[in-house]
Amino acid sequence: xxxxxxxxxxxxxxxxxxxxxxxxxxxxxxxxxxxxxDGVRGQTILGDPKxxxxxxxxxxxxxxxxxxxxxxxxxxxxxxxxxELREAIREMLAHDGPYVLDVIVPHDEHVLPFIPQKKSAMExxxx
Numbered sequence: 001x002x003x004x005x006x007x008x009x010x011x012x013x014x015x016x017x018x019x020x021x022x023x024x025x026x027x028x029x030x031x032x033x034x035x036x037x038d039g040v041r042g043q044t045i046l047g048d049p050k051x052x053x054x055x056x057x058x059x060x061x062x063x064x065x066x067x068x069x070x071x072x073x074x075x076x077x078x079x080x081x082x083x084e085l086r087e088a089i090r091e092m093l094a095h096d097g098p099y100v101l102d103v104i105v106p107h108d109e110h111v112l113p114f115i116p117q118k119k120s121a122m123e124x125x126x127x
Contacts, residue, residue: 006072009098017092018100020065023107024053031110035125055080055104069100076100 009016023030026044033041046062047053053061058080069076075095079088085103092099114125 003068003072006069006074006098006100010073014098015096016098017095018098019089019092020100020102021105022061022065022102023105023109024061025107027107027111030107031114034108034110035114035116052107053104054106061104065100065102074098074100076102078102078104080104 008014021027024046026046029044030041033039033044041049045052047060048062051057051060053059061078064078066076066078075097076099077088077091079085079101088101088103092101112126115121116123116125
């Protein structure tokens with residue numbers, strides 16, 4: 001998603017809902033780094049690498065997507081604990097306007113299935 005789309009949603013009163021699975025990293029690139037480059041990071045951590053935001057370290061969370069959404073006039077909420085998620089999703093879906101739900105997830109959680117570069121769908125990774 002691009003930031004200017006938040007403005008479009010607010011100005012045009014489009015009740016779109018966006019859920020960010022926020023791992024404090026450039027997630028897809030980190031997955032490649034972990035799988036194929038022994039976890040060597042190439043500027044893929046958002047924020048301070050010595051102070052990565054987590055539910056246990058909320059002061060290190062960067063950027064604040066809720067404040068960004070609110071800056072465009074879009075309602076937002078952050079979820080840091082799994083037990084808060086169901087209620088937050090219900091709130092997001094019940095809201096009559098645009099909404100951004102920022103869900104903090106572990107940075108080492110990878111998206112599967114996954115097709116490596118130069119491989120076919122027959123070589124898909126599932127674990």
